[in-house]
Amino acid sequence: MHKKAIIFTIDGVRADAIKIANTPFLDQQSRIGASSFTGKCILPSITTPNHASLFRSVLAEDHRIIDNYDIAPQTQAFPSLFDKVYDSGKSCAAIISYLPLLNAYGHCEKLNFALHKNISLGIEHLIPDNYYADLEKHLLDGADMIIDNDTDIAHVYIEAPDVVGHNKGWMSEQYIQAVEHSDKLIESFISRLGDKSKDYNFFVTTDHGGHGYGHGSDSDEDTTIWFISFGAGIKPCTIGDFSILDVVPTVASYLGFQQEPHWQGDILDIYT
Numbered sequence: 001m002h003k004k005a006i007i008f009t010i011d012g013v014r015a016d017a018i019k020i021a022n023t024p025f026l027d028q029q030s031r032i033g034a035s036s037f038t039g040k041c042i043l044p045s046i047t048t049p050n051h052a053s054l055f056r057s058v059l060a061e062d063h064r065i066i067d068n069y070d071i072a073p074q075t076q077a078f079p080s081l082f083d084k085v086y087d088s089g090k091s092c093a094a095i096i097s098y099l100p101l102l103n104a105y106g107h108c109e110k111l112n113f114a115l116h117k118n119i120s121l122g123i124e125h126l127i128p129d130n131y132y133a134d135l136e137k138h139l140l141d142g143a144d145m146i147i148d149n150d151t152d153i154a155h156v157y158i159e160a161p162d163v164v165g166h167n168k169g170w171m172s173e174q175y176i177q178a179v180e181h182s183d184k185l186i187e188s189f190i191s192r193l194g195d196k197s198k199d200y201n202f203f204v205t206t207d208h209g210g211h212g213y214g215h216g217s218d219s220d221e222d223t224t225i226w227f228i229s230f231g232a233g234i235k236p237c238t239i240g241d242f243s244i245l246d247v248v249p250t251v252a253s254y255l256g257f258q259q260e261p262h263w264q265g266d267i268l269d270i271y272t
Helices: 015-020 024-032 047-056 073-077 081-087 099-104 131-149 160-168 173-199 243-253
Strands: 006-008 033-038 093-097 113-116 153-158 200-205 224-228
Touching: 006 047, 006 173, 006 243, 015 033, 015 173, 015 224, 024 173, 024 224, 033 099, 047 081, 047 099, 047 243, 081 093, 081 153, 081 224, 081 243, 093 099, 093 131, 113 131, 131 153, 131 173, 153 173, 160 173, 173 200, 200 243, 224 243
Parallel strands: 006 153, 006 200, 093 113, 093 153
Antiparallel strands: 033 224, 200 224
């Protein structure tokens, strides 16, 4: 079977928030698949550095992306999963609403396509009318492109909890609602894939948590993350403690790639 993967990152979802929120789709997948709610992100606990660490499996002190807007040439010494997949002749894609994430992927020209649209209103994290409807349309457009391009691996980024956390506060009622909307968005995205969804294994995680109106510290609220994976060959299990550095080795193992010497993460024991 030709193996494919989709990695979802939902920005800024604390592990305790996803347990409190009403997330029936992810709850179901965590029961039939693999899950952990005791993971750790890297420092600093902000978006682009953690995505760079996720896709390269190295710490920020190595890839040198330590700010959301960094473009670090040192990252070329640590090829990303997308670099590896593209160089093997397979296709890669990204569906994002935060442009600095392109700095996390490695050589952007190795993306077969990237679909980007600003959904929230700038750095003030203002939430426009029809926010969730606009976000859903953007994601479903991305699902259509994945189908049309027969994409092998994709990253799908959902910004809502982070945007609402900065605007209304982490663990506020509106923040929990954003987590719940994100659950619905993932379900809608996978439903949009139709029969093609059977071709993919899914890996869902977050980049960091948050407290108050921000994040970036070494506190448990900012650094404790979670992971859910489901699809063919994923066994029902609780995997215990993990690092965001473990995601790429785990996905690469499923896709049949050898582990890179520079990867600092481990392959999670989630496969049958």
